[in-house]
Amino acid sequence: MTLAEDNGPERGGDDLLAAEYVLGVLAADERQIASRRIDTETAFARLVDAWEVNFASMAAAYATVEPPASVKTAIDRRLFASSAPTSAAPSAGFWSNLAFWRGLAAAAIAALAVYVALPFVNPPVSRPETRLVASLAADNSNVKYLAVYDAARHEVDLSLVSGERGTGKDFELWMIEGKNAPVSMGVIPAGQTARMAVTAAVQHKLAQGAVLAVSLEPTGGSPTGQPTGPVVAAGDLKGI
Amino acid sequence: MKDRAAFDLLYKQTSGKLFGVCLRVLRDRGEAEEALQEVFVKIWTKADRFAVSDLSPISWLVAIARNHSIDRIRARRGPSANIDAALDVADPTPGPEAMAVAGGETERIHHCLDELEKDRAAAVRGAYLNGESYAELAERHKVPLNTMRTWLRRSLLKLRECLER
Secondary structure, three states: OOHHHHHOOOOOOHHHHHHHHHHOOOOHHHHHHHHHHHHHOHHHHHHHHHHHHHHHHHHHHOOOOOOOHHHHHHHHHHHHOOOOOHHHOOOOHHHHHHHHHHHHHHHHHHHHHHHHHHHHHOOOOOOOOOEEEEEEEOOOOOOEEEEEEEOOOOEEEEEEEEOOOOOOEEEEEEEEOOOOOOEEEEEOOOOOEEEEEOOHHHHHHHHOOOEEEEEEEEOOOOOOOOOOOOEEEEEEOEEO | OHHHHHHHHHHHHHHHHHHHHHHHHHOOHHHHHHHHHHHHHHHHHHHHHHHHOOOOHHHHHHHHHHHHHHHHHHHOOOOOOOHHHHOOOOOOOOOHHHHHHHHHOOOHHHHHHHOOOHHHHHHHHHHHHHOOOHHHHHHHOOOOHHHHHHHHHHHHHHHHHHHHO
16 A cells, blocks of 8 residues: 555545545445445545545436336335335334334435426526525534525525424524624524525525524524524535 | 325436446446346435535435445456447437536536546546446556556546645
């Protein structure tokens, strides 16, 4: 291994390993080790994600080939065939647990489906940057939101992917621009999806790609006008 | 069933692209069909992880399909089939899917690849698109394995330097 001399002592070999993993050149056993580290080490997973982003546009060279219908049938059998009505499920913890994970997956799948569809519906060429997306998450919490800002309609659509606000609490949405104090965009209505109107003052800043953050506040929102509880999720708005 | 409708929509929009990925890497129709099944089952169970990725949705899905196909081909023993003979699908002209792939991410990588020597850029592109291992690349470029490793790592370091510029 000439990793140290190639890479310099200050960078460590992990970034190069992440690049090799994403490129796909590693042998089976090396890939297994890397893959386990992605699941268990957040820092390493981030390096891998960054290289996926770097290389992503190369994937444009992959042809689109319609798979035979038999593939979809087989997938449906594997995912949906055994799905009994959830209301009739026995009270055992296993089933409620399964239902929970299914619900989680369904919300995330729905969000993905919508985001994948957007560029087809509105080609980015004709209407650049009218729609921005943010994945809101934080290391110390399980709260995850997906946010879509529609500049033309002055609205933010939010999908709750995971997490709960708990009784007596509310989630409040904030816009943070540079080093300025967070600006409240209001309390997020409860539920899997929510739509919030955006004021004129905030619209302009959002269009330039501000950060969205969600804080945990007393019911009705922060009494001070600034976040009083922990930030449970945050993320950058990006063009689709 | 609402979740199933969402899944059907996602499948309709993305299965062609993801099947293209599986086919290109695995170079075998039957195996690519099996891989595509596994990829969608994986997507279903891992969808919540998308929230913590910086990738655009379609690129995130492509990454799952690519990595799964590469894991599969690595697990396969023996030398791989001839790339040119096995795949009858040519590189397409970029369609709407290609635009969707490029949507969220930087196009900078193409510019940075152009800064590399031609054969090294080709090795990086080949590795990414075909999922070739160090061993396969060494064979194709007719250089010892360790030379290939050094080549490619140097190329990756140069790419990183260019991307950070």
